[in-house]
Every structure is written in C-alpha cells, then in structure tokens.
Amino acid sequence: MYFKMHFRKYIFFHIFFVFFLFFCAVFFLVFIFIPFASAESVPETFIPNEIGRIPVMEYHDVAVKENPFVRSYDNFRRDLEFFYNNDYTLITVQDFIDQNFDVPAGKKPLIFTFDDSRQSQFNVKDDGTIDQESVIGIMDSFFQSHPDFGRSAIFYMLQYPFGQSQYFTQKLQYLLKTGREMGNHTLDHDSLGKMTPEQIQQNLAGLQGKIQGLADMSFPMNSLAYPYGAVPKGDNFIFVKKGESGGIQYSITTGFLVGADPTYPPYGVKFDAFLIPRIQADDTEFQRWFARVPGSTNRVEEQFRPFISDGNKETISVLENDLPKLDQKRLRSGLTIVKSVSLESVSSRSIIAGWEKNAVMSRIDAFLKGGDSDSDNTISKEPANSNAPANSEEPAVDTTKSGGSDAENLSQSNSGTSDGQKLDAGNELDGSDNVLIFGWTQTVLDASWEVKKMFSFFQPLEDAFSQFFIEHSRR
Ligand SMILES: [Zn+2]
Secondary structure, eight states: OHHHHHHHHHHHHHHHHHHHHHHHHHHIIIIIIHHHHHHSOOEEEOOOBTTSBBOEEEEOEEESSOBTTEEEHHHHHHHHHHHHHTTEEEOOHHHHHTTOOOOOTTOEEEEEEEETTOGGGSOBOTTSBBOSSSHHHHHHHHHHHOGGGOOOOEEEEOSSTTSOGGGHHHHHHHHHHTTOEEEEOOSSOOOGGGOOHHHHHHHHHHHHHHHHHHHTSOOOOOEEEOGGGOOOOGGGGHHHHEEEETTEEEEOOEEEOSSOOOBOOTTBTTOOTTSBOOEEOSHHHHHHHHOOOTTOOSOOOOSSOBOBOOSOTTEEEOOGGGGGGBOGGGSOTTOEEEOSOOTTTSOOOEEEOOOOHIIIIIHHHHHHTTSOOOOOOSOOOOOOOOSSOOSOOOOOOOOOOOOOSSOOBTTSOOTTSOOGGGOOGGGOOOSOOOOOOOTHHHHHHHHHHHHHHHTGGGHHHHHHHHHHHHHHTOO
16 A cells, blocks of 8 residues: 555656656757757758759838838848848849859859839938938848848839939949849830830830930840730740840840749759749748748748759759759850769868758758759749739839938949959868768757657747847857
8 A cells, every 4th residue: 555655656756757858858859959959050061953943032112011012121131131041142143144153162042133123122311321221221231241142133124213313323323333233124014915026125125225324334234024924925025035126226135024933043954044933022932932930030941952052163063863954055165064963072061051850861861862852842833924914013102211320322432342252262172071960960850850840839939049049149
C-alpha cells in the first residue's frame, strides 16, 4: 500500500517531468533555437543554379495605405529589407538581357520595375529635396546603409512622368545619374492590343521622344511594359520591336507582362524576351512565391528554384540534369558552361543561410544526386498570355504625401556612388571552406523541422521572435 502510493506519486512525477522536459525542448526549439539559428551565421555550402529563376517585381503606386496596386511606404521599406536578408541583389534590365550581370557568389539577382511614373515614385518637396516618403527617397536611403544591395530600378513611363512638371528634367537626370533605367509604357496607358500599327508606333515613338526630350540627354529606352499586359496581336506584333513615327525611331528589346511568375534567365529554353513575366509586389504574391508572412523580413524558402550566382560573370554554373533547360544557342558569346556543379568544380564559400531543413538539405541532396530534384516546385502557370487585358492595372489618384525630413537635395550630384553591385570585394573564392552539414546536426535539423511543423500555428509568434533576434543580432 505504502509502496503503491509512493510508486504512483513517483510515476506521476515522472510523467509530469517528462512532459515538462518535452515542453521545454519544444519551447527551446520553436522559440529559441530555430529563430536564433536563422538569424545567426550558419555556414552552408550553396549550390550555384544559374538556370534558376529570377523575380522581376512589379510596383505601381506607393502610398501611406496598402491597397490593390498600391504598396504602402512601410511595406516597401520592409520589401527592401526582406530581399536583402534573403541574399538578393538588384540588377538592371539591360545587364539581365545582355547576360552580363555581376552578382556575388551565393547571391541572387532581382529586378525592380515601377509602372506608370507616379508622383509617389519620385516626389520632390517644396524645398527642392527628394521626399523620403517616395520610392526614390526610400531606395536611396536604404542604399546608403546597404550599398551591396544596389539601387537599380526601371521606371516605365507615361507622358507626364512623376507629376510636378517643374521638376521633370531634374528628376529624369537624377534617375539616369543614379543608374536607373527608363522604359516605355506608352503615351497614355492605352492597350496596345487594340491599336493599329500606326497607333502602336505613334505611342512608342511618341513616348520615347517625349521622355528623351524632357531629360535633355540621350539614353537607351528599349524596354517596354505592356499596359494591362496586352500584347499586340498577329502581324501587329512586329511594331513592338521596331518602328518610327514623327521622325523618331525606336527599337525595343524586352517586353514585360503584368503577371505572374519569376522569369528564367535569357538563355533559358522557356525564355521569351518579349513576354517576360513579373510578380506583383503585394502580400498575396509574396506569400505565394516566397512563403513570406505579410510584413516579415525574415529569411524564407522560395517556392521556386532561384537563380543563385556562382560569382563569375564569365561562367554559367548548372547541375548536369538542368542542362536541357539551357538553350546554348542563346548564350552570350564568351560564356562558359560549368555543368554538373560540384564542390570541386565550382569555387564556393560559406554563406549565411537559414537552418530550415529543406533549404539546406534539399540543396545538398540535389547536389549529391546530381540535381535530380528539379521539381521547380511551383504553381508554375503560363505567363498571363495576354492578348486581352489581363489585369486592370490602374489605380486612380495620386496620393503622394510629403513627409520625412532631411532629404537629399535633388540638384546635388550623386555620382560617385552610382552602383553598388561591384562592392563585395571580400568575395574572393578559394574553394577550401566548404561546409557540409551532416551527422548530428542533420538529426537536429530533422527533429526541429518536424517539431516546427507540428506547431506551425505558432508561426506568427515565431516570426515575431525571429524578427526580434534578427534586429538585435545586427550591430
Ligand atoms: Zn501601367
């Protein structure tokens, strides 16, 4: 009897204790270990994937409040932080199409596009300074503290760019000086799909003449974003590529759609330079393509296989099994293909990476299996093919507000610091510091991943924690 009672107590205590330990362990894994691990530098061997896909983000208006086709200033700031934390580097459309972009090893290229030349994209305050609550103000101030992110962006213009006619010339000159590109979006945002050849030419030549005239500088303007994603039908299509009107000739080399995929690089078999897909910059699409929790700037796992640079502009590194995706006839001359990427054949280095099992292990698995795991595991659907207006693209009014204080003066030349893409000097590769994560760490990874899955309803909380750690682990 005495023994029995004692035994029972003992058992209860034991059970309680085991539970207690279990919950401690869970708490540690879910709230401490995983967020901390993803914030701190965990060495990972990255596998270059230069036939991977590249997000081309599509922004329109920016305002205080988030709305369809309107990104809030705060969310735009977080977007920059988000991409930066996920190893992205901005490149230009020109370098992209020329297969000539210089992205450090382990980093991923990214393109920013802004449609409709709204005032909120580039606003100048009464005192002549750049509004910090506008795309240019936000990007330039981010660039000051994160020069390696770059500040490339293309602006698809309509005929009265960015409001404020008194500043047209200065704004355009500033954009060119800071390495931004200007693209064609027609005179008045009419659908090219419904136009006659004459109208198409009037629109494209007309807009180009107008913008180049306003900027009072000569510069290339050979990229087009189709209003509403509508591509001219049949024979009319040739007038997208080349034409003339009112003595102005134009030649277009890239055409961007309204939706809805990350693009392949220009030497991909699926690539069409005149039907380049973009991703709308809103929470839904961020969630869909990046599994990004709205507002979060954490590391994520892309829902597609991203382009990961090998750090060498003159080589294309792909896994052997990915070779069929590469159209060798389209390769820029001088490029060498490094296939069957291996730790020996490609110089690599440790980079900071998350501990999520899939992110680390699947890449390593893919490498070990010679790249079998191509699922491209996306919801891949055809780019909004687009003789018909795909998406009613236009929000109504310009709600640019002014605010923010110490802005950069517009007139002050900002040269010197134009493009941040070549900064990463400490990137010399020696191939000696490859770190594979195996053995017990893998077991821990597996376990933590499983536990995390079980408790996925804690995700928002975890995100907040992890955000906290990221912020506090920076100097
Ligand atoms: Zn538009």
